[in-house]
Amino acid sequence: MSVAGEERKLVEMAWDPVTRIIGNLGIYTKIDFKNREVVECRSTSSLFRGYSVFMKGKDPRDAGFITSRICGICGDNHTTCSIYAQNMAYGIKNPVLAEYIVNLGEAAEYMFDHAIFQDNLVFVDFCERMVKETNPSLLEKAERTPAPHAHIHGFRTIADLMRSFNPFVGETYREALQMSRLTREMFCLMEGRHVHPSTLYPGGVGTVASPQVFTDYQSRLLEFMDFVKRMVPMNDDVFDFFYEALPGYEEVGRRRVMLGCWGAFQDPDVVDYRYEHMTDWGRAMYVTPGIVLDGELITTDLVEINLGMRILLGSSYYDDWEEEEMFVERDPLGNPVHRRHPWNQTTLPRPQKRDLEGGNYSWVMSPRWYQQQTGDHLALDTGGGPLARLWSTALAGLVDTPWVTATGHSVKIRLPRSRRFPETELEWKIPRWANTLERDRARAYFVAYAAAMAVHFLARALDRVQQGDVKVFQEFAVPDEAIGCGFHEAVRGVLSHHLVIRDGKIANYHPYPPTPWNASPRDSFGTPGPYEDACQGLPIFEENGEADFKGIDIMRTVRSFDPCLPCGVHMYSGKAKILERRHSPMLGSFSPPGDRRHP
Amino acid sequence: MKKTTSPLTVGKPDVRPSLPSHVPGVREGNQPGSLKRSDGIVDHGTHAVATGRRSTGLNAREREPIDPRMPKLTPP
Numbered sequence: 001m002s003v004a005g006e007e008r009k010l011v012e013m014a015w016d017p018v019t020r021i022i023g024n025l026g027i028y029t030k031i032d033f034k035n036r037e038v039v040e041c042r043s044t045s046s047l048f049r050g051y052s053v054f055m056k057g058k059d060p061r062d063a064g065f066i067t068s069r070i071c072g073i074c075g076d077n078h079t080t081c082s083i084y085a086q087n088m089a090y091g092i093k094n095p096v097l098a099e100y101i102v103n104l105g106e107a108a109e110y111m112f113d114h115a116i117f118q119d120n121l122v123f124v125d126f127c128e129r130m131v132k133e134t135n136p137s138l139l140e141k142a143e144r145t146p147a148p149h150a151h152i153h154g155f156r157t158i159a160d161l162m163r164s165f166n167p168f169v170g171e172t173y174r175e176a177l178q179m180s181r182l183t184r185e186m187f188c189l190m191e192g193r194h195v196h197p198s199t200l201y202p203g204g205v206g207t208v209a210s211p212q213v214f215t216d217y218q219s220r221l222l223e224f225m226d227f228v229k230r231m232v233p234m235n236d237d238v239f240d241f242f243y244e245a246l247p248g249y250e251e252v253g254r255r256r257v258m259l260g261c262w263g264a265f266q267d268p269d270v271v272d273y274r275y276e277h278m279t280d281w282g283r284a285m286y287v288t289p290g291i292v293l294d295g296e297l298i299t300t301d302l303v304e305i306n307l308g309m310r311i312l313l314g315s316s317y318y319d320d321w322e323e324e325e326m327f328v329e330r331d332p333l334g335n336p337v338h339r340r341h342p343w344n345q346t347t348l349p350r351p352q353k354r355d356l357e358g359g360n361y362s363w364v365m366s367p368r369w370y371q372q373q374t375g376d377h378l379a380l381d382t383g384g385g386p387l388a389r390l391w392s393t394a395l396a397g398l399v400d401t402p403w404v405t406a407t408g409h410s411v412k413i414r415l416p417r418s419r420r421f422p423e424t425e426l427e428w429k430i431p432r433w434a435n436t437l438e439r440d441r442a443r444a445y446f447v448a449y450a451a452a453m454a455v456h457f458l459a460r461a462l463d464r465v466q467q468g469d470v471k472v473f474q475e476f477a478v479p480d481e482a483i484g485c486g487f488h489e490a491v492r493g494v495l496s497h498h499l500v501i502r503d504g505k506i507a508n509y510h511p512y513p514p515t516p517w518n519a520s521p522r523d524s525f526g527t528p529g530p531y532e533d534a535c536q537g538l539p540i541f542e543e544n545g546e547a548d549f550k551g552i553d554i555m556r557t558v559r560s561f562d563p564c565l566p567c568g569v570h571m572y573s574g575k576a577k578i579l580e581r582r583h584s585p586m587l588g589s590f591s592p593p594g595d596r597r598h599p
Numbered sequence: 600m601k602k603t604t605s606p607l608t609v610g611k612p613d614v615r616p617s618l619p620s621h622v623p624g625v626r627e628g629n630q631p632g633s634l635k636r637s638d639g640i641v642d643h644g645t646h647a648v649a650t651g652r653r654s655t656g657l658n659a660r661e662r663e664p665i666d667p668r669m670p671k672l673t674p675p
Contacts, residue, residue, distance in 0.1 A: 061629065096645070203629060208673055209673060210672065464646075465670075467670060468648045468671055468672070469648070471643075471645075471647035475633045477631055
C-alpha cells in the first residue's frame, strides 16, 4: 500500500499508556488516513529495568525469590527460570517428582494467564460494543452469520458470541473470571502461592507430594477441561469470521515469520542441567525450543540459541558496556561468548529526554538473535508466546506423548472425557501468516496444550507417589565460582536468566523476558522492534474517520503480542512533567471526550 | 568484582547489599547432609521413601504399614 511520488498527509497518533496491559507501553504512530495505512510506528517504555543492577552482590539462592517480583502475573516463570539457571551453576538436578510438580504448576499458570488475558482483555477488542463503535457494518454482518460451532459453545450467531465478550456483563467474560480462580487454585496446590511461589527452590520444591495434592489438582483440571473444549471452537469461529468478513484482514499485524521459543516443561528423565548436555535435554522438553524463520525451523539447539543472543542498544537510555568487564569469555563447551551476550552485559542506565525523531526513546533494550550463516541480527518475536511455541513444536516433531503429538506440520491435542464433553481431539495447524489473528488463535490452542500436558504429568507423578517416592528436594552447596543459564517460556514468550557467581555471590545476573524482545525499539542497525514492525504498513479497517479514530486495528495488533511491560522497576522521576493527555480505545460511554488526543 | 559507575543519582543506601545473607553457625536447608537429618525420610539417591516417623513422633516404629511391600504414603 505504499504511495510513491505523492505527498502523503501523515497524522500523528499516540496511545500512551496502552490500556488493558501491564506496565507503561506507549505506541506513537504516523497514520495516512487517505490511504488508510499506518506509516510509521515507535514503541516506548517509561519503565527502567533495574534488576541486573541491584542483583549484584546478592546471595544467588535468593535470585528466584527476587526475580519473581519482576512480574505481577508471570512471576513464577521467573522463579522457575532462575531455578534452572541456579541448578546449572550448582551442578544439581531436581528430583523427578519435583520436576513434575514444577511442570504442573507452570501448566496451571499457562492455563490461568492465557485464559484471563484472552477472554477478559483481548476479547474486549472483539466484543459487540467495541465492534459497534469501530465497525458497525461488520456487526450487522455478524448478526446474520451463524456460528459454525454453535452446537459446542451454544452461541447461535457470531454477534451472540461477540455479546458474550462484553466486559463485566458477557457470559464468556464472567465464566473466564471463574475459571481464573480455579486455575489459580491449581497453581497454588503445586507452587504454594500465586504469583510469587513460596515452595520453589533450586534443587527442588517444598510441596509435599501427597496423593491428595495431585487429586485436588486433577478434579479442578477436569472442570477446566469443559471450558477449554468450548473456548477453542469459539475462538476459531470469531477469527475465521474476521478473515471472511473483512478480506485482507490477514495483513493486520503481519510480519515476517521470525519466531523464537526457548522451550518449556522439562523431561525429568533426561534433564541434568549440565551445559554440556543442554542440546539433548533442551530437545527433550515437552515444548520444543526453536527458532522459526520464514516458516523453516533453523535450530532446536539451546546451545546455539544461547550463543546467538545479542543485546543491542541504539534507541535505549543506556550507555554502552564495550569497555566493561567480560565475565564469560568461553562457555563450558569452549565456544567463544560474545561481548554483547547477557553473560557479559553491564547495565549502565543513562536517563534522558525522549526523542522520537532519530534519538533514544525507550528503556527497553534491543535483544536480537545473531544468525551465523547470514550474519543477520534477527528481531525475533514470540508471537505472544503460543504462536512460537506451537510453531516450533509442530515443525520439530519431537513431542510425542499420549495426549500431545507434534506431527511436523501440526500439533494434535487430545483432551480426556470431562463432565459435559466426551474425549475431544483438537489440531493446531501451522498458519499461513504470523499476524494478529493467528497470535490470538494460537493462545486458545495453547491453553488446551497446557491442559493436555498436565494430564500427562499428573499420571506420571501419581505413579511415582504410589510407588512410595517422596523425594522432592536435592541438597547442594553454593560454589565460589560458577556460571549458569536457564531457558524457559514465560506465558508471553521466551525467557532466559544468565547468572555468574563469584565469591559465592552474584557477580552478574541478566533476566531476558519476552517483552524486551517484542517491545524493543530500533536497534543500532536501525532495525525496528516487532511491535513497530507489525504496526508499520498496517492497513486500517476501522470505519471511523480521523476525528473519532480509536485505532482498534493497531490496538488488536499490539495486544496480540500479550504486552507486559513491568519487567523492571519504576524509576523515581523527580519533578518530571506528568503526562495527562492520552488516547485509549476505551468503550465510548466510559471515555470522556477530553481523554482523546487528536493532534 | 569491578565496581561500575552509574550516572543515576541515588539516595544514601540503608542496607549493605554485600552483607552475607547467611549467619555462620546457622544450619542451611540446602547444605549437604540435610536430607539425612530429615526425620522420616530415607534417601536412596534418585528417590526417597517415607517412614512412620514422618507422620508421628509417638511410637513411630509401631506405625509402619502392616505389609512392608505397601507404599509408605506421605500424610496429607
